[in-house]
Amino acid sequence: MTADVIIIGGGVAGLSAACFLSEFAQVTLLEREPALATQSSARTAGQFTAGISTNTMRALAAASRAFFQAPPPGFCEQTLVAPRGCLTVGREEHRPVLDRLMARLQEAGSDCRFVDRQEALALFPALRPERVHAGVFEADAMDIDVDLLLQSYRKVAAANGARFVCKAEVTSIRRIADTWQVTAGDRTVAAPVLVNAAGAWADRIADLAGVPALGLKAFRRSAFTFPLHRQDAGVWPHVTTADYTWYVHPQPHGFTASPAEADPVSPGEVYADDLRLAEAIHHIGIDTELAVPRPSASWAGLRTFAPDRNPVCGGFPDHPGYFVSAGQGGCGVLTSPAMGRSLAALVAGRDLPGDLSAFGITQDQLAPGRFLQA
The missing domain is CATH 3.30.9.10 (D-Amino Acid Oxidase, subunit A, domain 2)
Structure with a gap:
């Protein structure tokens, strides 16, 4: 099986990445559980708040507010949020x-x-x-309809041709020439781009890929x-x-x-x-x-x-085609629009969307390289 992008992890980080990446790439998402979003993403209180102590996480939340209040046409038919305070x-x-x-x-x-x-x-x-x-x-502050959000990310990605494979625990990752080959069970998927969105398991996936762990x-x-x-x-x-x-x-x-x-x-x-x-x-x-x-x-x-309690989103210069989206610290749902869009831009080689930059979010703040400098 081949794809443009392989995503490992079917929680909110992986699903939001699939939604935005599928706008321009053929995506295959691998999830080790029998169903998508069965771990932390399905166990959140679903609260939107900007009262987050870490600066980048807070900015990502603030930058996600407009998406929740007015999702793009066709994203979902019902409202995603309701007033709560x-x-x-x-x-x-x-x-x-x-x-x-x-x-x-x-x-x-x-x-x-x-x-x-x-x-x-x-x-x-x-x-x-x-x-x-x-x-x-x-x-x-608002209530987020988490089920609707997750279903909508999946629906949009599927409509764009994304494939979702559950019960697919990754056992091997190899880089051959300019392609990542990921083995999960009896299936091997090959793609030039690999996105590690495995949440608490992200460092384990990094080890399999031969990429430095981030200390998550x-x-x-x-x-x-x-x-x-x-x-x-x-x-x-x-x-x-x-x-x-x-x-x-x-x-x-x-x-x-x-x-x-x-x-x-x-x-x-x-x-x-x-x-x-x-x-x-x-x-x-x-x-x-x-x-x-x-x-x-x-x-x-x-x-x-992550060690600085801010999220990680971006690539590794020494490992072409490898990207990570992790370390959301319990704020994965409420920051997912901004994180997903940021990841898609970085994979495409573009600058971060202008509206995110307006909140002071920079590529350097998100980059995994901030933990790898000597």
Whole structure:
């Protein structure tokens, strides 16, 4: 089997890359799982926020907002996002944290404001007054329909002729002349361009390809659901604490909550940590009046970070035709439009799209070479 581009990894990084690359190239995507997007991409809370601590990641999120609000014609028939808002609350000792968050949101062009205790309680009435002194409200934070987004990336790529092969665990990668040959099971695919979008497994794929690993690290994030506190709770904003001991995300029929932990783990299937869930339930009980019974469901996902905690997107000068899109650190869904478009431009040998450059995103900021310099 031959192609113009082989993509390894069928999560949001791979699917967004397939969507934009398929506009000008024949794409074959290989996914080791039985179905696409079954790992971290399917386990996200689906929140769009620009309140991200690292600069390049925050800029990619801000640059992706317009895509979510007005997708290209034919991308999807329904809306991708819905208003939600994001409220971060703290006590007096957390004021420096709130100040930094406010500065980041303002830099990203978000509709945000400081709120006092009274407004915080009006926004999220389950908060305990004695545990809240102030907060920051990101009014234009949104819910992302993650399923629709992933399906749309796949639909557009398939309409452009992209091929998707699941149950295809890569076992061998070789560079022969100017072609990458990737073996997965009993299938070998050849293409001049190879895109490593394997998430937490990206460094393992790099080793197979004989390309320097980037030092990517995977961290577990646990989550669980529980019933709504009351009928109007479904329209409350996402809320978290300034010390990040928990977050609660209202859904139409219940809450999604998390201890917001980042425990280092090896790439692989991960499960919610019961002790971490118990800690989150304890802290939610202290900070709110939400009665959290036994969780309705629980799960965990992987958040993969590069050493500087900013994403990696680009090629390696010493390894022609090899590109990587990885290290999105739990923000893969909300940065995927900008990341996918950036990757497509770099593979095509073009400059980054002008609208992305307007947010201060540069090729050097994304380049994997920043970790390889002596």
